[in-house]
Amino acid sequence: MKLVRKFVQIYSKKMANSALTSYPKDKIKILFLENISDAAIKVFRDAGYTDIKKVSGALSEDQLIEEIKNVHLVGIRSKTQMTKRVIDHAPKLQAIGCFCIGTNQVNLAEARKKGIVVFNAPYSNTRSVAELVIGASIILIRKILDKNNAAHEGIWNKDAKGSFELRGKTLGIIGYGNIGSQVSVLAEALGMKVQFYDVVTKLPLGNAIACKNLKDLVSKSDIITLHVPETGQTKNLINKTLFKQFKKGAILINYARGEVVDLETLAKLLEEGHLSGAAIDVFPVEPEKNGDSFSSPLQKISNVLLTPHIGGSTEEAQYNIGEDVSAKLLHFLEIGASTGSHTIPELSLSPLEGTHRILHIHSNTPGVLSEINSTLSDNHINILGQYLKTNEEIGYVVLDVDKKLSKNAVELLRNVKGSVKVRLLY
Numbered sequence: 551m552k553l554v555r556k557f558v559q560i561y562s563k564k565m566a567n568s569a570l571t572s573y574p575k576d577k578i579k580i581l582f583l584e585n586i587s588d589a590a591i592k593v594f595r596d597a598g599y600t601d602i603k604k605v606s607g608a609l610s611e612d613q614l615i616e617e618i619k620n621v622h623l624v625g626i627r628s629k630t631q632m633t634k635r636v637i638d639h640a641p642k643l644q645a646i647g648c649f650c651i652g653t654n655q656v657n658l659a660e661a662r663k664k665g666i667v668v669f670n671a672p673y674s675n676t677r678s679v680a681e682l683v684i685g686a687s688i689i690l691i692r693k694i695l696d697k698n699n700a701a702h703e704g705i706w707n708k709d710a711k712g713s714f715e716l717r718g719k720t721l722g723i724i725g726y727g728n729i730g731s732q733v734s735v736l737a738e739a740l741g742m743k744v745q746f747y748d749v750v751t752k753l754p755l756g757n758a759i760a761c762k763n764l765k766d767l768v769s770k771s772d773i774i775t776l777h778v779p780e781t782g783q784t785k786n787l788i789n790k791t792l793f794k795q796f797k798k799g800a801i802l803i804n805y806a807r808g809e810v811v812d813l814e815t816l817a818k819l820l821e822e823g824h825l826s827g828a829a830i831d832v833f834p835v836e837p838e839k840n841g842d843s844f845s846s847p848l849q850k851i852s853n854v855l856l857t858p859h860i861g862g863s864t865e866e867a868q869y870n871i872g873e874d875v876s877a878k879l880l881h882f883l884e885i886g887a888s889t890g891s892h893t894i895p896e897l898s899l900s901p902l903e904g905t906h907r908i909l910h911i912h913s914n915t916p917g918v919l920s921e922i923n924s925t926l927s928d929n930h931i932n933i934l935g936q937y938l939k940t941n942e943e944i945g946y947v948v949l950d951v952d953k954k955l956s957k958n959a960v961e962l963l964r965n966v967k968g969s970v971k972v973r974l975l976y
Contacts, residue, residue, distance in 0.1 A: 576600050578883070579620055579642075584608050584627035586649045587872030597880055607839050615639040623879055625649055628859070629838060632656040637664055644973070645882055647875040651675065651862065652807075653892050654780055662893040662944055665911035665971030669878040669890050673728050674870040675862030679805050680732040682831075683775050684740070686855055687716060690801050690827035691773070695853050712826070717741035722771025724764065724787075725806065726752045730777035734758045745771065749783075765795045773801045780807035790815045801827040805861040808832040817847040820854060827853035831861045886948045886975050888939075895939035895946045905934050905950035907975040908960055913968040914945045921966050922947060931959050944970070 580594060580602045591602055608629035609617060618624060618640045625647040626632065632646055637660045646656055648670035661668050689695060692713045700707040721737045723730045723746040734744045734755050744758040747767045754760055761767040764787075768774055774796070778784045788802070788811040796802075802825060804811050813834070819825045830848060836859060837844050848854050862871075881887040886909050887899045894911055901907070912918050919938060926933060926949075935950035945968075951959050957974070964972045 578622045579603075580623045580625070581605070581617060581621045582625040583614075583630050584649075586625050586627065587868040589869045589872030590625060590647075590649065590876040593873060593876035593880060597884070611636060618643065623647065623883065625875065625879070626655065628652065628655055630655060632661070634660045637661060637666065640666075644971075645669065645879050647879045649868075649871045649875050652779065656892075658892055663970070665894065665944070667882055667888055667894050668892045669875055669882075670892065671871040671874045674874045675864070675867035676728045676732055678864040678867040679729050679777075679861040680736055682861055683729075683733050683803055683805060683829075684736050686803055686829035687721070687737075687773050687775075687801070689855060690803075690829060690853060691716060691719070693827070693853055695827075695855060719743070719772040720745060720770060722746070722761075722767040722774040723758075723777065724748075724767065724774065725777035725779075726754075726758075726760075727777060729805075730775075731755050733775060733777070764792060768792060768796050768800070771797060771800060773803065775803040776806040776810055778806050778810060780809055785809045786812055788812060788816075793819055796825060798824055799826045801825065801829075803829045805829075805831045808834040808836065813847050817851060820848070820851050827855075829855040829857070831857045832859055884975070888946065894944050895941050897937055897939050897946060897948060899937060899948060901976075902935050902950045904953070906953050906959075908949045908951060908963060909971070909973045909975055910947040910949065910963050910966070910969065911971040912945045912947070912966065913970060914940045914943055915968050918945055918966065918968050919947065922949075922963060925962050925966060926951070926959060929958065929962060931962075 575598045578599055578601060580599060582590060582602065582604045585606045586604065591604060594602055611631065611633060614630065614636050618636060620642055621640060622642050622644050624643065627650045632655060634657050637643070637657060643666050645667045646661060648656060648668065650670065651672055653668055653670050656668055658668060697707055718741060720743045723734055723744065726746040726748040730746060734746065737744050738756045745761050745767055746758055747761045747764055752760070778787065784807065786809065790812060793815050802816065816828060820828060828848065833846060846856060848856060878890050885899055885901050886907060887897060888894050889896050889898045910922065932952045933949055934952065937948040939946050960972055960974045963969065
C-alpha cells in the first residue's frame with residue numbers, strides 16, 4: 551500500500567501539470583457509488599479532474615441507467631449491479647472500478663464485448679478480514695456472546711465450562727489465497743495448528759499443512775474458516791453431506807460468499823449441539839441498504855455471531871481500496887495501462903514522449919494486427935511504438951504514432967474489421 555500511495559502522489563502531481571488526455575479533463579465524467587472513500591476522489595482531483603459525482607448508496611438498474619449514460623468512469627462496491635442492460639446504456643463508459651475484492655456484480659462478458667476495462671482491489675482489505683476471523687474465533691471458542699447477552703440482561707454467569715483457548719487448537723482454512731494465507735500466519739502466531747485445502751496447489755506458509763480433500767480437513771479441524779470465491783463449484787460447498795464430516799463441537803466461520811454455506815443445515819446442527827458456534831458475515835440474500843429488514847435461520851441461536859457483510863469494512867481498508875482502484879483507473883485513463891484488468895488483456899506501459907497514443911480494442915480474430923499496420927502504412931502514418939496483448943476474446947493494441955497524423959490514424963483504425971473501441975489517448 552505504501553508503494554501505491556507513493557505512485558498516486560507522484561503520478562497525480564505529474565499528470566495535473568500536463569495535458570496528456572486528448573479529451574479535456576473537465577469534460578470527463580466520473581461517478582462513484584456506495585459511499586466510496588474520499589481517497590478515491592482525491593486521486594482524481596489531484597490529477598486535475600473536476601466532474602466527479604459521489605452517491606452514498608447503490609442505485610437500482612433504472613436509476614443507474616439514467617445516471618450512467620454520459621459517464622466515462624464508474625466506481626462501485628458490491629451492491630451495484632452492472633448488468634448487460636446498464637452497460638448497453640453506457641456508450642461513453644471506458645472503465646469500471648470495483649472498490650472491493652470481487653467482480654461478480656459486473657457482467658464481465660458484456661463489459662469485455664464492449665471493450666470496457668474492469669478493475670478491483672483483491673488485496674487491499676486482506677488484513678481487515680484476517681483480523682476479524684481471528685477475533686471471531688476467540689469470541690466463539692470462549693462463548694463470549696452468551697456471557698455478554700446474559701450480562702446485558704442482568705445475569706451474572708461466570709463459568710469456564712465449554713470455554714477454551716485457541717492455543718493448540720486446529721484451524722482449517724478452505725481457500726488458501728490472499729486472505730486465507732494471512733489468517734494462517736496470524737493463527738500460528740497464536741499457537742494454533744493450521745491446515746488448509748485449496749483447489750490449486752499452494753506453498754504453505756510457516757508450518758501449515760495442505761489437506762488432500764475437504765473431508766480430511768473438516769474432520770480434523772476445531773475451527774473451519776472459508777475464503778473462497780463465488781463460483782459454480784463453490785455454491786453450496788458446505789452442504790448437508792460435508793457437514794456430517796465435521797468434528798463434533800467444531801466452529802464454522804464464513805467471511806467469503808453467502809452462497810457457499812447451507813444455512814438451514816447449519817442452523818439445525820447448531821441447535822442440536824453438533825456444532826458449537828458460527829460466525830457468518832455474508833448471506834445468500836442481503837438487504838440493499840442500511841436500515842432494511844434482514845432475516846436468517848441463524849438468528850437467536852446460541853453462540854452465533856452475525857454481522858452485516860463488514861469483513862473488510864475498516865477505515866484503513868476503505869482508504870487503501872480507494873487509492874488502489876483509483877490508481878488503476880487513472881493509469882488506464884491517462885496512459886492506457888491495463889494491469890489488473892478482468893476484461894481486456896493486461897499491458898503495463900509508460901508514456902512515450904513526442905508521440906500521440908491511440909488505444910485499439912478489438913475482437914481477437916486473425917488478421918487484425920496486420921490490417922492495423924497495413925492501414926497506417928498505406929496512409930504514410932509512422933508507428934513509433936506498438937504494444938499488443940490478447941486473451942481468448944479480446945485484443946488490445948496500444949500505438950504511439952506521429953503527432954501530425956494521429957487524428958487521421960484514429961479515423962482509419964475505427965474502420966478496421968473487428969474494432970470494438972478506439973480512443974486517442976494523448
